[in-house]
Amino acid sequence: MKTVLKxxxxxxxxxxxxxxxxxxxxxxxxxxxxxxxxxxxxxxxTTLFNVLTxxxxxxxxxxxxxxxxxxxxxxxxxxxxxxxxxxxxxxxDVTSLDEQIxxxxxxxxxxxxxKPDVVVAAVDATNLERNLYLVTQILEYNIPVxxxxxxxxxxxxxxxxxxxxKLSELLQIPVVPVIAKQxxxxxxxxxxxxxxxxxxxxxxxxxxxxxxxxEEGEEIHLSLSExxxxxxxxxxxxxxxxDVYQESVEHKHTSERNVxxxxxxxxxxxxxxxxxxxxxxxxxxxxxxxxxxxxxxLLDQGFGAxxxxxxxxxxxxxxxDLIVDGIIAGVGGVLVFLPQILLLxxxxxxxxxxxxxxxxxxxxxxxxxxxGLHGKAFLPLLSSFACAIPGIMATRTIENPKDRLAxxxxxxxxxxxxxxxxxxLMIGAFFTGQTIFGFLSVGAVLMLAMYALGIIVAIIAAxxxxxxxxxxxxxxxxxxxxxxxxxxxxxxLQNMFTRxxxxxxxxxxxxxxxxxxxWALTYFPRNASPTINKNQQSSVTERAPxxxxxxxxxxxxxxxxAEDSAQLQNSFAGQLGHFIEPVIQPLGFxxxxxxxxxxxxxxREVLVSTLSIIYNVxxxxxxxxxxxxxxxxxxxxxxxxxxxxxxxxxxxxVFFVLAMQCMSTVAVVRRETNxxxxxxxxxxxxxxxxxxxxxxxxxxxxxxxxx
Amino acid sequence: MTTLAELAVGAEAKVIxxxxxxxxxxxxxxxxxxxxxSVKIVKTAPFGDxxxxxxxxxxxxxxxxxxxxxxxx
Numbered sequence: 001m002k003t004v005l006k007x008x009x010x011x012x013x014x015x016x017x018x019x020x021x022x023x024x025x026x027x028x029x030x031x032x033x034x035x036x037x038x039x040x041x042x043x044x045x046t047t048l049f050n051v052l053t054x055x056x057x058x059x060x061x062x063x064x065x066x067x068x069x070x071x072x073x074x075x076x077x078x079x080x081x082x083x084x085x086x087x088x089x090x091x092x093d094v095t096s097l098d099e100q101i102x103x104x105x106x107x108x109x110x111x112x113x114x115k116p117d118v119v120v121a122a123v124d125a126t127n128l129e130r131n132l133y134l135v136t137q138i139l140e141y142n143i144p145v146x147x148x149x150x151x152x153x154x155x156x157x158x159x160x161x162x163x164x165x166k167l168s169e170l171l172q173i174p175v176v177p178v179i180a181k182q183x184x185x186x187x188x189x190x191x192x193x194x195x196x197x198x199x200x201x202x203x204x205x206x207x208x209x210x211x212x213x214x215e216e217g218e219e220i221h222l223s224l225s226e227x228x229x230x231x232x233x234x235x236x237x238x239x240x241x242x243d244v245y246q247e248s249v250e251h252k253h254t255s256e257r258n259v260x261x262x263x264x265x266x267x268x269x270x271x272x273x274x275x276x277x278x279x280x281x282x283x284x285x286x287x288x289x290x291x292x293x294x295x296x297x298l299l300d301q302g303f304g305a306x307x308x309x310x311x312x313x314x315x316x317x318x319x320x321d322l323i324v325d326g327i328i329a330g331v332g333g334v335l336v337f338l339p340q341i342l343l344l345x346x347x348x349x350x351x352x353x354x355x356x357x358x359x360x361x362x363x364x365x366x367x368x369x370x371x372g373l374h375g376k377a378f379l380p381l382l383s384s385f386a387c388a389i390p391g392i393m394a395t396r397t398i399e400n401p402k403d404r405l406a407x408x409x410x411x412x413x414x415x416x417x418x419x420x421x422x423x424x425l426m427i428g429a430f431f432t433g434q435t436i437f438g439f440l441s442v443g444a445v446l447m448l449a450m451y452a453l454g455i456i457v458a459i460i461a462a463x464x465x466x467x468x469x470x471x472x473x474x475x476x477x478x479x480x481x482x483x484x485x486x487x488x489x490x491x492x493l494q495n496m497f498t499r500x501x502x503x504x505x506x507x508x509x510x511x512x513x514x515x516x517x518x519w520a521l522t523y524f525p526r527n528a529s530p531t532i533n534k535n536q537q538s539s540v541t542e543r544a545p546x547x548x549x550x551x552x553x554x555x556x557x558x559x560x561x562a563e564d565s566a567q568l569q570n571s572f573a574g575q576l577g578h579f580i581e582p583v584i585q586p587l588g589f590x591x592x593x594x595x596x597x598x599x600x601x602x603x604r605e606v607l608v609s610t611l612s613i614i615y616n617v618x619x620x621x622x623x624x625x626x627x628x629x630x631x632x633x634x635x636x637x638x639x640x641x642x643x644x645x646x647x648x649x650x651x652x653x654v655f656f657v658l659a660m661q662c663m664s665t666v667a668v669v670r671r672e673t674n675x676x677x678x679x680x681x682x683x684x685x686x687x688x689x690x691x692x693x694x695x696x697x698x699x700x701x702x703x704x705x706x707x
Numbered sequence: 708m709t710t711l712a713e714l715a716v717g718a719e720a721k722v723i724x725x726x727x728x729x730x731x732x733x734x735x736x737x738x739x740x741x742x743x744x745s746v747k748i749v750k751t752a753p754f755g756d757x758x759x760x761x762x763x764x765x766x767x768x769x770x771x772x773x774x775x776x777x778x779x780x
Contacts, residue, residue: 127763270753365756365757478769481768
């Protein structure tokens with residue numbers, strides 16, 4: 001606690017220092033030290049962290065923010081260290097959230113996390129100057145630093161000879177060359193960290209001494225208003241680094257085009273670059289769709305079987321219904337998406353780790369910036385065509401909070417796979433066998449139109465949001481294009497499973513609660529007869545077309561379904577359906593469709609099963625089911641006119657393109673934005689847009705004589 | 708006065724000054740783009756923007772609007 005943070009309130013500082021010393025003593029007794037791992041993005045920090053901690057990692061968020069907090073135990077010779085993985089950083093100037101968190105960790109301001117005893121700085125030997133910039137800043141925090149010199153092998157291949165002894169001498173801190181993948185240098189690194197923690201030595205900082213801003217008592221801590229002083233410091237650090245670099249690195253011969261440049265010659269080529277990008281993305285999404293379907297169906301059937309098992313083994317009653325229809329069906333419906341999420345994150349990690357992601361952003365930034373978004377927003381949006389949940393989670397790569405929020409807010413407009421059952425049902429009922437110009441099927445054109453509508457509305461929404469409530473200067477696009485590297489299998493897998501775990505934990509809690517609430521709405525108040533609901537099929541997701549599994553058979557089933565239907569009419573959800581009927585009448589919907597709409601706010605595909613219950617055709621319908629389709633076609637109003645017309649079907653589809661009907665997405669948006677107001681804003685604006693568009697469709701259609 | 712945005716692909720130059728808003732210029736300088744350093748234009752993206760430069764031995768991408776804040780000789 002010396003001069004570096006002199007402007008902090010001294011009294012607090014003393015208290016903290018005392019507390020810290022006490023903690024440090026306790027730690028010494030327990031022989032556990034705190035080590036923070038810092039480094040530039042792409043400096044090999046994650047691989048190093050995984051090698052040092054093995055599989056014992058804890059991942060959480062820093063309180064109140066979405067910055068990930070990764071921690072693990074690193075076994076040293078006769079002691080163990082709590083290893084804190086800081087976010088990847090270029091600097092510590094506290095202009096971004098990541099930087100702020102890192103700075104708080106380094107000053108011991110994070111709750112339950114004492115100031116680190118040692119900082120291990122992962123420094124990329126192939127990119128020494130810029131990597132050392134962060135090191136100079138960390139040193140200004142007066143914490144002992146040990147440099148782990150990564151990519152040492154890659155540097156040698158590039159004919160860069162980094163003299164680590166000389167480097168250590170000039171910086172006055174230990175420098176240990178490591179090749180994390182092969183576990184080379186790990187023992188030396190442990191020894192250096194143990195020694196540094198014991199000696200608590202910090203070097204003199206010549207770049208501060210040389211410059212005139214470091215007069216006794218003058219504050220050094222930076223703020224935006226002290227631009228000139230801040231810039232001076234950046235110069236001073238880089239000047240020092242340049243000297244160090246010249247003395248410790250030898251270019252054996254002037255490097256010609258390296259491997260990365262050659263790869264870039266193709267992958268970011270003016271013409272082939274875009275074609276390859278499209279091909280890679282097609283491959284990724286095709287794989288996600290086709291590979292994920294098998295485990296998804298298995299999971300779906302598994303939860304169905306589990307539901308049936310619980311149904312028969314527990315005594316009938318509210319508890320049974322709650323567990324089967326509320327909890328298993330609700331949570332199971334979300335878990336079904338896990339294979340898609342795992343695969344998507346597998347590909348995201350590979351693309352990110354190999355360095356390709358930065359290139360994709362580079363190629364597409366111009367397009368994305370036209371609507372005010374960052375180039376990095378492209379991939380999350382594309383992912384959202386499979387499912388908005390992983391798409392929204394993938395927005396974490398966008399640093400600027402406003403850009404990230406704008407991307408999150410438009411991601412659900414992409415037509416996800418859960419909308420397909422709805423589109424298929426509507427097209428199946430009213431648009432089959434029709435063609436335009438004799439060869440184009442109306443169904444295919446409508447399907448394409450629905451996807452296009454989502455994209456167009458997303459572009460307009462992004463445009464408007466970025467110019468109004470999310471107004472911010474166009475996001476700076478100053479981005480490193482890291483050298484291409486072979487992704488590390490372990491890092492990729494670990495990343496994939498960590499994210500999947502987070503998804504389960506996060507979405508699980510909120511989704512459980514909402515599932516129970518929705519279940520209760522359709523379940524209460526109860527009819528006189530307590531025996532109903534018994535044979536209800538418990539799988540909520542009916543994705544597999546034409547696959548009716550285990551339908552209750554015979555008259556009994558019909559009876560039960562009829563009772564179910566009556567139950568639904570009188571339930572709170574049924575009452576709500578009647579209640580909202582005046583509102584949805586201008587869209588051509590009656591109260592029964594209203595009930596289905598309300599239920600489908602849990603998940604879009606629930607519309608199909610809810611309509612089946614309402615129309616008495618049994619819950620076990622799929623979107624291509626003949627009986628549901630004929631029931632829909634036959635449904636009449638009191639005056640004998642059909643409820644459903646092709647126009648009603650189109651209106652419903654338009655509504656489903658735009659409405660925020662997915663509690664899993666709502667839960668994830670809540671977690672990712674850390675704000676209920678943004679989450680509710682999103683639900684409100686999307687639903688309003690959906691209503692408006694559906695209204696225009698129906699009333700406009702009627703005006704032109706359709707319906 | 709020439710800026711980085713005006714240089715042709717393949718051209719090399721020395722940075723003289725980084726102007727622009729404090730947040731962007733600060734970020735650029737932290738990434739090593741400070742007066743005196745030499746930079747090389749590597750390529751432009753398919754739609755003409757952003758550009759890729761080489762500085763201090765690594766590749767950095769930035770939009771032309773940001774490149775315009777970097778004065779070079």
